[in-house]
Amino acid sequence: MVLKKLFSKTEEKFFHSNTLQNNERHLGDYIFHNVTRLFAFFVLGLMLVMFLELFIESLPSINKFGLSFITSSEWNPVKDKYGALPFIFGTVYSSILALMIALPLSIGVAVFLTEVAPTWLEQPVSILVELLAAIPSIVYGLFGIFVLAPFLKNVVEPFLQTHFGFLPFFKGSFYGFGMLSAALILSIMILPIITSISRDVMKAIPDSLREGAYALGATKWETIKIVLISSRSGVLGATLLGFGRAIGETMAVTMVIGNRPEISLSLFDAGHTMASVLANEFTEATSSLYVSSLMEIGLLFFLITIIINSIARLIVNNVTKKYGKIA
Amino acid sequence: MKKTTFFSLFILIGTMLVLSACSDKPSKPKTLKLNGAGATFPYVIYSKWFDVYHKKTGIEFNYQSIGSGGGVRQVIAGTVDFGASDAPMKDSELKQVKDKLGKEIIHIPTVMGAVVVAYNLKSVGNGLKLTPGILSDIYLGKIKKWNNSKIKSVNKDKKLPNEKITVVHRSDGSGTTNIFTDYLTKVSSNWKEKVGVGKSVDWPVGLGGKGNEGVAGLVKQLDGTIGYVELAYAVQNKLNYAILQNKAGYFVKASFNSVSAAAEGSLATLPYDLRVSITNADGKDSYPISGFTWLLVYNKMENKQKKEALVNFLNWALTKGETYAEGLYYAPLPEKVIELSKKKIALIK
Numbered sequence: 199m200v201l202k203k204l205f206s207k208t209e210e211k212f213f214h215s216n217t218l219q220n221n222e223r224h225l226g227d228y229i230f231h232n233v234t235r236l237f238a239f240f241v242l243g244l245m246l247v248m249f250l251e252l253f254i255e256s257l258p259s260i261n262k263f264g265l266s267f268i269t270s271s272e273w274n275p276v277k278d279k280y281g282a283l284p285f286i287f288g289t290v291y292s293s294i295l296a297l298m299i300a301l302p303l304s305i306g307v308a309v310f311l312t313e314v315a316p317t318w319l320e321q322p323v324s325i326l327v328e329l330l331a332a333i334p335s336i337v338y339g340l341f342g343i344f345v346l347a348p349f350l351k352n353v354v355e356p357f358l359q360t361h362f363g364f365l366p367f368f369k370g371s372f373y374g375f376g377m378l379s380a381a382l383i384l385s386i387m388i389l390p391i392i393t394s395i396s397r398d399v400m401k402a403i404p405d406s407l408r409e410g411a412y413a414l415g416a417t418k419w420e421t422i423k424i425v426l427i428s429s430r431s432g433v434l435g436a437t438l439l440g441f442g443r444a445i446g447e448t449m450a451v452t453m454v455i456g457n458r459p460e461i462s463l464s465l466f467d468a469g470h471t472m473a474s475v476l477a478n479e480f481t482e483a484t485s486s487l488y489v490s491s492l493m494e495i496g497l498l499f500f501l502i503t504i505i506i507n508s509i510a511r512l513i514v515n516n517v518t519k520k521y522g523k524i525a
Numbered sequence: 526m527k528k529t530t531f532f533s534l535f536i537l538i539g540t541m542l543v544l545s546a547c548s549d550k551p552s553k554p555k556t557l558k559l560n561g562a563g564a565t566f567p568y569v570i571y572s573k574w575f576d577v578y579h580k581k582t583g584i585e586f587n588y589q590s591i592g593s594g595g596g597v598r599q600v601i602a603g604t605v606d607f608g609a610s611d612a613p614m615k616d617s618e619l620k621q622v623k624d625k626l627g628k629e630i631i632h633i634p635t636v637m638g639a640v641v642v643a644y645n646l647k648s649v650g651n652g653l654k655l656t657p658g659i660l661s662d663i664y665l666g667k668i669k670k671w672n673n674s675k676i677k678s679v680n681k682d683k684k685l686p687n688e689k690i691t692v693v694h695r696s697d698g699s700g701t702t703n704i705f706t707d708y709l710t711k712v713s714s715n716w717k718e719k720v721g722v723g724k725s726v727d728w729p730v731g732l733g734g735k736g737n738e739g740v741a742g743l744v745k746q747l748d749g750t751i752g753y754v755e756l757a758y759a760v761q762n763k764l765n766y767a768i769l770q771n772k773a774g775y776f777v778k779a780s781f782n783s784v785s786a787a788a789e790g791s792l793a794t795l796p797y798d799l800r801v802s803i804t805n806a807d808g809k810d811s812y813p814i815s816g817f818t819w820l821l822v823y824n825k826m827e828n829k830q831k832k833e834a835l836v837n838f839l840n841w842a843l844t845k846g847e848t849y850a851e852g853l854y855y856a857p858l859p860e861k862v863i864e865l866s867k868k869k870i871a872l873i874k
Contacts, residue, residue, distance in 0.1 A: 274727040275698075276720065343742050351747065373691055373747060375732055457696030457733030468732050474696075478735055481592030482698025482724045484618070 249500065256494035258487055267494060273459045273475075275483070280491035282498065284459035288469035289499075292377060292451065293444035295465070296384035301437055304389050305426075308396035308433075313422050324397065331390035339453030342383045347374035347454060354378075355466055370464045373456065378465040380455040384447060388440035395439060395514070399432030400425055431513050438510030442503055448473035472499045557834050562589045563596020563609030566700050566755065567818045570636055570853050571609070574838075574846045584834050593700050594724065600630065600821050606831060608821035611638075611700020612724065613800035622823075629824040631873065632799045633839060633866050634817040636847070636855040637788060639756040639779045640705050641766035641814070643744050646671065648686050649765075654679045656770040657805075657813070661713035663690055663751060665720075666730035671749060679770075686749070693743045693752030696733025698724040704816040705753045708804035712813075753814075756784075757854030773809045783812035784856035792861055799869060815856070825874050832873060839870045 259267060263280065270281025307327060311320050351374030358368045403425050411421040426433075448471075456468025457478065472495050483489045568590040575586035591599075593610040597618060600608035603626045613632055614622075622630050642660060644653060659675050662668040668675060672685040695702045703724045709716040720726050734740035737758040744752045744764055751767075756779050759766045768776045777783050790808030795801055805813050820839070826832035843863050850857040858866070 272727070275725050276723040276727065343746060348746055371689060373732060375743065375747075452696070452735055453739070457735070458728070458731070470696075470733075474735075478697040478733075479725055482594035482700075484594040484597055484615075484724070 249497075252493055252497040252500060256490050256497050259490035259494045262487060263491075267491070268498070271459070271461055275479075275485070275488055278485055278487050280488070282472070282491075282495050284461050285470055285472045285475050285495060286498065287461045288377075288455070288459075289445055289471040289473070289502075292380045292384060292455065292469060292471060293441055295377065295381035296388060296444045297437060297441055299381060299385035300389050300392060300440060303385070304392035304436075304440075305396055305433065307389075307393045308400055309422055309426070311393075311397050312400040313418075313425060324394065327390050327393050329390075330386065335387065335447060335450040336453075338383050338387060339450040342379055342450060342454035346382060347379050350374045350379055350382075359466075366463045367465050370462070370466050372466040373468070375454055375456040376466050376468045377455065377462075380451050380469065380471075381465070383450050383454055384444045387447060387450065388443050391443055392433075392436045392440040395436035396429070396433045399429045399436065399514075402432070403428050431516060435510045435513035435516075438506055438513065442506045442510060445499075445506065446473060446503055448477050452477055472496075556583065556585055557830055558585045558587060559606045559831060559835060559838075560587045560604075561596075561607045561609060561820075562591050562599045562605050563821070564593045564611045564700060564818055565590040566593075566611050566638055567609060567636060567855070570846075570849060570855050573849050573853065574842050577846075577849075578838055578841060582834075582837075584838065586838075592698070594698060596821070600823075601625065606826070607823075607835065609819065610821060611816065611818045612703045613802075613819060614821065626823070627825075631822050631824055631869050632819045633822060633843075633869055634799055634858060634862055635820055635842065636850050636857060637784050637803075637815055637817055638701075638704075638855060639784045639812055639815040640701055640708075640753050641756050641759045641779045642751060642753050642769065643741070643759045643764040643766045644751045645744050645748055645765070646686065646688075647748060649680075649683050651765050653683065653765070653767045654770070654776050655767045657708075657712035660767075660769070661709050661716050664692060664694075664709060664728075664730070665713075665715060666692070688749045691747055691750040692728075692731030693734055693740050693750050694728050694731050695725075695736070695740055695753075697735050697739075699736075700724065700816075700818070701737065701753065701755055702726065704802070704804060704814060707802050707816075708814045711805040760854060769813055771809070771811050771813045772805050772807055773811070775809045777810065777812050779812045779815075781851055781856040783810055784815040785859050787811035787813070787815045788817070788862055789859050792859075795862075795865065799865060817858075822873060824872055836870055836873055840867065843867060843870075 259280065263270070267280065267282055268286065269283060270279075271283040272279050272281045273284065274280075307323075311324055315323065351372055355368075355372035355374070355378070359372070362368045407424060407428060408421055411424050416424070451471055452474035455471065455474065457470050457474060458468035459470045459475070460467060462469070476492060476496060476499070480489075480492055483492055568588070571588055571590075575588060579585055588609075593612055596605075596608040596610050597614055599605045600614075601618060601621050603622075614630055619630055622628055642655060646653065655676075656679055659668060659673075659679070662675070669690060670687060671690055672687045677685055703722065706716075706720065706722045706726055709720070710722045720729065732743060734743045734752070737754045740752045740754050741758050741762045741764060744750045744754075745762060754764070756766075758764075766779065768778045771777050786808055787803050787806040790806035790811040791801060791803040793807070799817075799819075801817070803816060806815075822835065822839070826835070843858070843866055847857040847863070
């Protein structure tokens, strides 16, 4: 009881000097507000600390290599020379390839689920698609090593080379492990996120639009086209979120990409990504410049992911404001 | 109602605190805990040693296998009682310890490992022979096909296919890579110039696999591959591995005996601090790609109890502990190296 009186006094003091509404004058509310606020600031603070720590740790490398860190493609721990270009290239290239494979598939599935599928089919299919997201990435990696890579090496890659070998994308010798297998694995991994967000965005398109289209004599296909056009910014946001996921994926990629810091357009060649070089080399890095260079890769990686995810969020928010809430 | 719940909660927490304080006090002087960190390669045998020794004496070891590089960093920072590494510490690192903590680091070899060159060639099967020159040329990307005349000249009885050689190496930094590149540097001046020694290097050719299991997986999956792994992994995964020509010109298969022979072959050149690479060792039975793994201990320890415990443990590990080695696929140290190591242990003050 004494405690409660004491609290109520401080509470009165606080609320007198504040402009909060009457119905919020409860001790519980006050505590709840501040505790949740604390949590929110804690997350922000964590991000800030991480950024600062990465920045401070990578200072030796930033000072030593400057901009050449991003433009040089030599990564040689023996000579203590570091350039991150092959890793940046590998990260972006594998993610873009994964998007090129996953995007048409995902949009197809989303259109099917919202516009074509009967209701009894819609639920099970969307659950199955979302289940793909629940599979641990190491399982995808193992699938890549034992199933996908040998299949690519023996069947897909020889076929591609004999028929499309004149393109720069299908040149060179094939191992099964490389950009192509990494991109395929990534595309399976980002399919669920793009599909489910695109589906939600399409569902948020008001039915009046579809009814209007039908009323004007549009066919099913023309109506779908209208839905696609009006949901384009939401789908773009979903795509960027998928891109962010692909960029950050580590384990499955490092198991199939071949881990070679090389810049090559060919899908058959091995590559390397920023996430996998960190996972691979951090534990045994001894020289301080080596550690610092890895930190700088982490910093660049952090920035790239933040930028892409922010853009994606902005676009998704934009479409939600226009057409109402996304479920 | 509310009041009683709060009250009982306070009482509950209070009793728990008192109880835990009680149970803590009497056991404190008994359990001594030693903290260590480092190499992953000897983790299996170390954890066996720590477990057996804990049951015997009650002394607890907390060993974290964070990698040799991490182990060395912890030793320099002084946050552990001992470290472990597959590569000896560099002079610059030893100087850092001296400047920072005013201590010296003693290297104590514990067991040995061998790196084998595994390959996957269906038409050849077991028993491919390789010379140092061929091996370095393959890893430099100069020899590209299995039916190269150099490979043919030492494998006259084998049917070598007209197939591309797919080179596989470790993608993560590792002591295994350090031993392997150390060997290539010793046998090939070209390698020394272009690549050099390190836990991770700028590989001229090949695919990278993460960990021994990653390399072993790649070699198993793809026909025509060649890759280096620790002996234990090759045995457990039933991979074929090459018979290598050693410094004396004999072709030797990796085994506990040939690895121990390599250590004996290097005895003559063993430096005082036992920081030595035994790749490309003398002696006709020596397997050329093998190495020690070390425990890193400080020459001065402030806590006398800990010091005594560590010294006793090390002496036990080098005698009784060595008998566990072969069962866990490590090569035990030869007698003479154990003697030298024990002299080193006596230096801990």
